[in-house]
Amino acid sequence: MLPLVGFGTYPLRGEEGTAAITSALEAGYRYLDTAVNYENEREVGEALRRSGIPREEVRVATKIPGRFHAKDLALKSLHDSAQRLGVETIDVGLIHWPNPSRGLFVEAWEALVEAQRQGLVTTVGVSNFTEDHLERIIAAAGVTPAVNQVELHPWFPQEQLRGVHDRLGIRTQAWSPLGKRQAPFDEQPVADAARAHGVTPAQVILRWHVQLGSMPLPKSATPQRQSDNLAVTGFELGDDEVAAITALGRADGRLFGGDPETHEEM
Numbered sequence: 001m002l003p004l005v006g007f008g009t010y011p012l013r014g015e016e017g018t019a020a021i022t023s024a025l026e027a028g029y030r031y032l033d034t035a036v037n038y039e040n041e042r043e044v045g046e047a048l049r050r051s052g053i054p055r056e057e058v059r060v061a062t063k064i065p066g067r068f069h070a071k072d073l074a075l076k077s078l079h080d081s082a083q084r085l086g087v088e089t090i091d092v093g094l095i096h097w098p099n100p101s102r103g104l105f106v107e108a109w110e111a112l113v114e115a116q117r118q119g120l121v122t123t124v125g126v127s128n129f130t131e132d133h134l135e136r137i138i139a140a141a142g143v144t145p146a147v148n149q150v151e152l153h154p155w156f157p158q159e160q161l162r163g164v165h166d167r168l169g170i171r172t173q174a175w176s177p178l179g180k181r182q183a184p185f186d187e188q189p190v191a192d193a194a195r196a197h198g199v200t201p202a203q204v205i206l207r208w209h210v211q212l213g214s215m216p217l218p219k220s221a222t223p224q225r226q227s228d229n230l231a232v233t234g235f236e237l238g239d240d241e242v243a244a245i246t247a248l249g250r251a252d253g254r255l256f257g258g259d260p261e262t263h264e265e266m
């Protein structure tokens, strides 16, 4: 079972980054989301050790970048990540982006499945995969990813893809769960719900994720916000409130990163 809320670590780096990640662990986060391309796996590992929390209580997720999709390179990428993190086992291994124009994501998936068989990775999943990408890797390897981490926030609620995840038994994880710098904190359904429940707009949005079945990965370098973002179990949104927030979604709602069909993340 994954926790309801995880901690996003991009772009926390250096001593300041280590301190912010350590503070998140002290606030109660037990799931850290990193990636080779965030260049902060060492900081994540250092925070883990500094916190003194037993290793088995914290899940660490990292991601294979596009330049390492070929099978041998993908396996090497995972070994190198484990070394930088200072862990024997990667709890959650993901493919960062499918990069379909390169056509190697099935190979990267086979490498992840092999790494799981070897015991290097406990849980295997993907990120930014479409329905078609998901079906191709499942057909090729006979293994369904445990999670698909995708852009998801009130501007971009991913209703269709969440339905696909439900059908295939895949857990939805949300990146930029608050909508980052363009967070819809002032939008009426969010502000109304915050007032009604006596919570912050960020807590409303994170609670909306939880009720959709999405696992949000909010990033904050601020200890107070880190704690607030975890406190999403003391209230419940009504179905009408959830629906009104979902209705903020719009065709041009994708904020960052681009379309998984065309985006190249190396």
Ligand SMILES: NC(=O)c1ccc[n+]([C@@H]2O[C@H](COP(=O)([O-])OP(=O)(O)OC[C@H]3O[C@@H](n4cnc5c(N)ncnc54)[C@H](OP(=O)(O)O)[C@@H]3O)[C@@H](O)[C@H]2O)c1
Residues within 6 Å of the ligand: 007, 008, 009, 010, 011, 033, 034, 096, 127, 128, 149, 150, 174, 175, 176, 177, 178, 179, 180, 181, 200, 202, 203, 217, 218, 219, 220, 221, 222, 225, 226, 228, 229, 257
């Ligand atoms: N798989 C992928 O392709 C992918 C892509 C992008 C991101 N991610 C992951 O998703 C994580 C989160 O995404 P993100 O950082 O883009 O977006 P986000 O978590 O939606 O937003 C982070 C921003 O919101 C602010 N914030 C956090 N809590 C707040 C609160 N309670 N009230 C007001 N502002 C608040 C933070 O500022 P302060 O830090 O100043 O508090 C920061 O500027 C990343 O760290 C990364 O782990 C994955």
